[in-house]
Amino acid sequence: MFHPFDRLRTLRRSSTANLMLLAAAFIWGATFTFVKAALGEIGPFTFLTARFLLAFAVLIVPFLTRLRRGGPSLWRSGGVLGTVLFAAYAFQTIGLRTTMASRAGFLTGLFVVLVPLLSALALRRPPAPSAWVAAFLAVLGVALLSLPIDLSLAAGDGLMLLCALMVAIHILLVDRQARRHDPLALGTVQIGAVALFSGLAASLTEPLPVHISPTVWGAILFTGLPATALALLLQVVAQQWTAPHQAALLLTLEPVFAALIAFLFLGERLSGQGLAGCGLILIAMLVAEAPPFFNARHLSTSRPSGE
Template structure:
């Protein structure tokens, strides 16, 4: 898989995640958000488990170094902790802030990814990432429908959640590539997210088995498709995509969510929202096409 194919796969993942918003909204009518997240991620772990077992059994043929073989479980669980922390911190913030603020502030992970890439990995991204990241932030602000951003007490939690999200996007591709075991990595991190969220739910958001059964459809769709299929594909795609590019491409989820909302729920975007969509889509195309055009220019002039 080359870089362009990986970016196209990430775009497809963003579309799948966006389509899951409708199912998630339906599920929240019966089950609390943290419990819903825990159940669907555990379902996603079960979906990937057969592939993870197959990958574990073929480890000898992969000729992985002993260090990588020993590290796959703790490293994968660490990724799951990052993902789980992001989800929980975001959820705490949403309780005491507006959805508009939360949606905009979560997008802060987009510029954080290239910043962390330079600070932690000493890997400067392609120059197109910087204007692309800024365009995503402005686009998310416009798409949220906000005319003025008044910070609420929970905003600090949402801002803090951008840090584990950014670190997860930054490291997931490197870990999967180093271990050459994307299904093992995916299964372990899904299980970690599921357990963390369910522990939180049992303590602060009690639920019953009847509630789980009542939203079986939304859980099945988001667990099988959004987690089992799309999140696993993310692990595979980010073995070949730049982390900063991936952050911008995945942020297009907000655009596709708006389109699904218009299609399935009858929601409509005003001119401000359409401009936000255009900025995010423009950034998505820029980070995919500009490096390719630059490479072709260099080849022709060489």
């Protein structure tokens, strides 16, 4: 029998998870200026190596006991998550060489559509109809916010679509694996895996930097600590208590936060089209968040009880 206190507990956990994902989206939205400045002086894979290696070094000491308890299964799962996450960063970085950053933001944001599609196809757990409506509104919002009026395609667009696919797969894998393992240990292992693969890619494609400026060090510190060590762990922990399509929609707020931060600190102003996009994304958020008040029983019973 479903008890009212179970309903309240489920809603409380869901709300906490949503706030954690919003925090992650805000942090990631704030990284744009830092990363852009750093990539003007250092190779993308070298930067990713430093970013994820710093995050891994910070996390491995406090979570060493958790890592030891996890056993080989934890390292395999974290390695898989790290491989997919590295692929997403690699496709996005290479694609940015031949496509506009605003267009890249829209194409990467297509993971919002891919998550429910892949969930229904592979996990046999189709989301509620409201999730499809919210995903549609979110994609329209990201398009208005990110795309210029000229919709011509660039050569790197295909790589951005692959990035979106990897992000969607990562969200679904985290949704499954975060309930099987200690989420903090799992997040630490995946960060280490990204650092490893980035280092291998950098050693094969980029020379070692002779000098690292304070600008690059600042970008490495910001992206390595709050934007990687903290934000990725927030995502892994939060996805224990929220559905994958809901996580995808919350993370779609990243470009909205990026635009707001640019307005506050750089004086950039959104056009009418951009403001309309922000509005649509916020409406999508409301549509996605309404069902839990009516479907708390569904949210509490949709998770496999044995995991």
